[in-house]
Amino acid sequence: MKPAPAPARTQGRHRGILPDGVTDVASLTEVLRAHQYLADDGLATAMFLSLRLARPLLLEGEAGVGKTEVAKTLADLYGTELIRLQCYEGIDVAQAVYEWSYARQLLHIRALEAMGDVSHAEADVYSEDFLVRRPLLQAITGSVGDRRQVLLVDEVDRSDDEFEAFLLEVLADYSVTIPELGTFKAAEPPVVIITSNRTREVHDALKRRCLYHWIEHPEFEREVQIVKLRLPDVHERLARQVTALVQALRDLELYKPPGVAETLDWAEALSTLGAAELDVRRLDATLGSVLKYREDHDRVRGQGLDTLVREAITRAG
């Protein structure tokens, strides 16, 4: 029998500041809805815990289920700009954390030389004026009062091991050390959302730091709600029919099953064309906004567009 876990001291008892009007999962769900984001119980719980326990939230799921949207909405909730770090292979400290503005430093030294007083040059050029803040440093130094910064580390699976290890270090205590200036520590830990598309497995050590949630495609009624919430101008009947059709497409084993983003794009496209209802002609003309592979087009056409439309209309009721 293993001993009961001793409370890890370094993790502290810090409780993250919640956005206005949020006290529990239910109120978070409400506030999210008011900001046009519909979260189910699982996601809402994951978000609440991430905010309250001040822990990064690792989100995975099919493309287009709204992973990035989670971070945008949270930034909205806290009334701040979203700080976004798009990962790619070879991303390093200069692009993720900070860099000195070397050109300005040089100019400054030359200017001091011209004035004949270089005694303060060194202290001058290594001041914060010459520091270029990249996303991670912005997120750490940006919190003012009860306003938390929201950091999105997007597609972390695209970065490489070196960067992941570094990220782990930053997320461990939300601090960054710049040799010339000292250590910056976040007054209030930023909200951190990390997304991954699972092109490779994120390292276990990083996963261990995070809370984890897998976002599923929403079921029919919820997706209809999302369309109506996001696109209030779209006719209700059209919203239901488009959603029904997209849900049917997801069962067709396509190369790239359409996500919620595609449902929204498509409903908007059809609505822009003046449609109040799904029909085969318009479906045919706008199929490209949902399906991005020629093979998928062939497969869907092979199923018979009119059958698909008929079934979608029946299901939409």
Next chain:
Amino acid sequence: MHLAELDFDPARAAVRFGRLLRTAGIDADATRVHRFVEALEVLGPRSMADVYWAGRVVFCNAPDDFARYDATFASCFGVPVPLGALMAAQAATPIEITLAFDSGDDSADGETAPAPDNTVVVRFSAVETLRDKDFAAYSTEEFEEARRLMADLRLAGALRRSRRAIPARKGRLHMGRTLRGAMRSGGEVTRLRFTGRGERPRRVVLLCDVSGSMEAYARALLRFLHAAVVGHGRVEAFTIGTRLTRITRELRSRDPDAALAAASRAVVDWSGGTRLGSNIKEFNDVWGQRGMARGSVIVVLSDGWDRGDPAVLAHEMHRLQRLAHRVVWVNPLKATPGYAPLASGMAAALPFVDEFIEGHSLASLQELVKVVAG
């Protein structure tokens, strides 16, 4: 159901739950158990659904964990999993199977394994003897020997240009290093420093057939998969049979026996039939297209016996070839004298394979390592 009525002590429940999760193979260490208690504290759960979600968010690492988590949750708390959480995915109960090591004369597809080689060449060292011997004809001792030799094989993909910058003679000017260098010469820039692109090995993805017809080779090849995964380089391993199973995580343990036991538990379709086409399709859909196959070296270890439609296999192999840097097909039967790729699957796949090699012996696996390294 209210938790207050249940006499629910979060700390006690968390420790018990954690222990059960560990038994079920979920990474529920003390830190996570502690975090689970914290989560329950801040949630003030009103229902078991809250407890369910808190635990799932804290303990699970990947979607593959959900089925095990759900089962443990239900047995620990005696309540069903909340409705919204039931995954469409079928939760298969893993069957533990010890790999039998025989020549597989009861193979499902009716093809015969190559005849055992009975001549033992006494003059050479054991290594020399084993080098070219067919895996299907190994004795248990020889197998142990081969295992050690396999651990020396270093599978690493061909190099590609990386986007990570390293110091170089020419390339982009690196201001930081240039200026730091200038400090040494009294602030005068005497030398410009540059960065260029480094190189890094491509990812290697191994897809190993574990169906009945491959039984004689599966054990040896799985050892090879293990050696490859724990070695250097980025290697992913899957088994194919009636279904596709990712075993990279299971194989990561340094101890080969533990790793293989974990992999055997994860794979539920040992020595079943083969559906190469639909398995490769699943790989393409779920992993390959998203990025795992892009620019990678893909190695399929299979005899090409396929119960599915050859057209599907051809189509999916073509798709795989377009995604990958290179596709290598390793067929243990290729070494058999007079072998021709007549199995319908093999014939269908061959046009989309860049390298077609044998995989019946240590020597042929060494050859594979060379081919993969480009």
